[in-house]
Amino acid sequence: MAVPILKQGQYLIATIQDALTDADLQQLRVGLVTQVGRHRSRGVIVDITALDVMDSFAVRTVRDIAHMTRLRGAETVIVGMQPEVALSVVQLGLSLEGVHAALDLEEGLAFLDEQAHAVSGGRPRG
Amino acid sequence: MRHTESHEPVASTPPAEVRPRRHRTRDEPRHEPPARSTGGLLRELVTHLRHNQNQLRDEWANRIMEAQLLTAMSRDEIVAEATSVYDNYLDALETGTLEALQAYAQSLSERIIPRGVETDEVVGIVLLLRDVLARSLFAKYRADFEVLSRVLDAYEPAANRIAITVAVGFVQERERVIREQQEAIRELSTPVLPVRERLLILPIIGLIDRQRARQLTEQLLRAIRANRARVVVVDITGVPAMDSNVANHLVQTVEASRLLGATVIVTGLSPEIAQTLVTIGVDLRTMHTVGDLQGGIEEAERLLGLEVVPVTESKHPT
Amino acid sequence: MGDRHPAAQSAGGVAVSRRSGRVSPDEAHEELISVRSDADIVVARQRGRELAARLGFGLTDQTLIATAISELTRNIVLYAQRGRIVLKALRKGGRRGIMVVARDDGPGIPNVEQALQSGFSTSGGLGLGLPGVRRLTDEFDIASAVGRGTTVTVKKWNR
Numbered sequence: 001m002a003v004p005i006l007k008q009g010q011y012l013i014a015t016i017q018d019a020l021t022d023a024d025l026q027q028l029r030v031g032l033v034t035q036v037g038r039h040r041s042r043g044v045i046v047d048i049t050a051l052d053v054m055d056s057f058a059v060r061t062v063r064d065i066a067h068m069t070r071l072r073g074a075e076t077v078i079v080g081m082q083p084e085v086a087l088s089v090v091q092l093g094l095s096l097e098g099v100h101a102a103l104d105l106e107e108g109l110a111f112l113d114e115q116a117h118a119v120s121g122g123r124p125r126g
Numbered sequence: 127m128r129h130t131e132s133h134e135p136v137a138s139t140p141p142a143e144v145r146p147r148r149h150r151t152r153d154e155p156r157h158e159p160p161a162r163s164t165g166g167l168l169r170e171l172v173t174h175l176r177h178n179q180n181q182l183r184d185e186w187a188n189r190i191m192e193a194q195l196l197t198a199m200s201r202d203e204i205v206a207e208a209t210s211v212y213d214n215y216l217d218a219l220e221t222g223t224l225e226a227l228q229a230y231a232q233s234l235s236e237r238i239i240p241r242g243v244e245t246d247e248v249v250g251i252v253l254l255l256r257d258v259l260a261r262s263l264f265a266k267y268r269a270d271f272e273v274l275s276r277v278l279d280a281y282e283p284a285a286n287r288i289a290i291t292v293a294v295g296f297v298q299e300r301e302r303v304i305r306e307q308q309e310a311i312r313e314l315s316t317p318v319l320p321v322r323e324r325l326l327i328l329p330i331i332g333l334i335d336r337q338r339a340r341q342l343t344e345q346l347l348r349a350i351r352a353n354r355a356r357v358v359v360v361d362i363t364g365v366p367a368m369d370s371n372v373a374n375h376l377v378q379t380v381e382a383s384r385l386l387g388a389t390v391i392v393t394g395l396s397p398e399i400a401q402t403l404v405t406i407g408v409d410l411r412t413m414h415t416v417g418d419l420q421g422g423i424e425e426a427e428r429l430l431g432l433e434v435v436p437v438t439e440s441k442h443p444t
Numbered sequence: 445m446g447d448r449h450p451a452a453q454s455a456g457g458v459a460v461s462r463r464s465g466r467v468s469p470d471e472a473h474e475e476l477i478s479v480r481s482d483a484d485i486v487v488a489r490q491r492g493r494e495l496a497a498r499l500g501f502g503l504t505d506q507t508l509i510a511t512a513i514s515e516l517t518r519n520i521v522l523y524a525q526r527g528r529i530v531l532k533a534l535r536k537g538g539r540r541g542i543m544v545v546a547r548d549d550g551p552g553i554p555n556v557e558q559a560l561q562s563g564f565s566t567s568g569g570l571g572l573g574l575p576g577v578r579r580l581t582d583e584f585d586i587a588s589a590v591g592r593g594t595t596v597t598v599k600k601w602n603r
Contacts, residue, residue, distance in 0.1 A: 019486045019490070020486075021482055021483050021485075021486065022482040022485075023482070052493070052507065052510070053489055053493075053507060053510045053511050053514055054511070055485075055489075055511055055514035055515055055518060056515060056518070056573050056576075057518060078385075079387070081385045081386060082507075083344065083347035083348050083350075083351060083382075083386065083504075084503050084504045084506075084507035084508075085507060086347060086382040086383075086385040086386055087343060087344065087347065087378075087382055087504055087507070087508070088504075088507050088508050088511040088580065089382070089385065090378040090381045090382045090385075091378060091508065091576075091579050091580055092511060092515070092573070092576035092577075092579065092580060093573075093575065093576045093579065094576070096385060101384055101385045101386065101387050102387035103350070103351065103354055103356075103386055103387035103388070104354075104387075107354070107356075107387050108387075111387075298537060298538030299538070301537075301538060302538055340504075344504055
């Protein structure tokens, strides 16, 4: 089941709707990296609100997405992680170092906007 | 009238019956009309005990009150509960299966524990019932020692299993209630306070064990989500000591909060706890720490005011 | 507490429920999921979550259990290609629990001690994630022999 990737201005938004197989996750990674290059996107949001389990493969995939999109000039933010999932991820000992996180889509977009502002030398919003 | 017959083993017995450990194989004089098989004997006992139910139940209720048990309940209440206990008791005796009794014991416990009934009372009343019924059996079969022995052989193990089942059921229910209460107390004692928009404060007081730490984290994460908090000030001024397990929990809480988009500022870190954190490998430079709660709140406001909330752990580009 | 679970869909795993007649259904509940591909990882963990929910585990514990199952099942897929997951309801005293047995006839683990020490490293190397699984569960046991396969047994008890 492919994850739909939407383009919103300079950002790409991928919303995960259900449990993904490994193949789906790999497809998502390839898709995002390709599209970031194609559209020169500045940011990627991966919405994991509907994900009820994040195991090592999912974490690794998200880390890879963040790493590879950054190489192409985009920052990645994961949004919507459920509290129980966050607990299990840290307890399992998985690291999401280098991956930005925000509470939800709105916060995620705000974060990317601030990043873009900062990069372009604009003043931070008060 | 007495008959003498040679003993023959009885071929069939009901499937789920309670068997006494010893079987008598010599000639057994019959009373009128004692059953031959143990199963039949039990059925006969039960019939007798049912027949005299009201009288025996009242006797039991009286003994309960004489022994000053179930003082939390009125006489009418005692009689009402006694009636259902009696019924369940006889069913268990008769069928030899305990599942129904277990279920009944649990629901009985759920009813009486909030009334303040204690374990010794429950054990006490069940044993009193056992005694009242035993006396009744003594009275009925006392003319014939052989039969009485067989009757007791059938009755005693069954009655003891019943007593244990009820007592254990009660204790387990009590333990469950206590655990629930402990959880509720833990939750009450650590409120997460929404101070202003996007800012939460979590003052922790007292010793933290693994359970409490886990509960704290859950509460905090849910509060972050509910309040859309971006900054949380966790104040541990009131925490005297922390072992490495709990320190680990703190570190995990900070990271888990980050994954929900919130930055954690830890305040009130004592030198001892700081040392514990360093020992477990935490680089304190990567953790926001401020001396006291007030300072932490100011730092939080600063972070929020700028609307630039650092949500990555790594300060170096990958 | 326990939700009614929808009919489970198997993407490749086979689930067999065995229930003993004498005790209440959940008490002797046992379920087997055969593992053949990564699609079974999701099946196994969803079944685990459903069983945990029926046994009264809270949402957090359900997620921990599902995550542990996901890791164990993934190990089977990655290193042994095939195996099975057995889920069992437990009872001890008045408390209920869940047992997960992950078994395969794969190559086995040459150095179990080492596997239990190294887990996920920040560099991205994953190892088997066994220390992580151990952290998520209350009891952990592993038996493995080179050439004969691996069996990991974990248990989690309801608070």
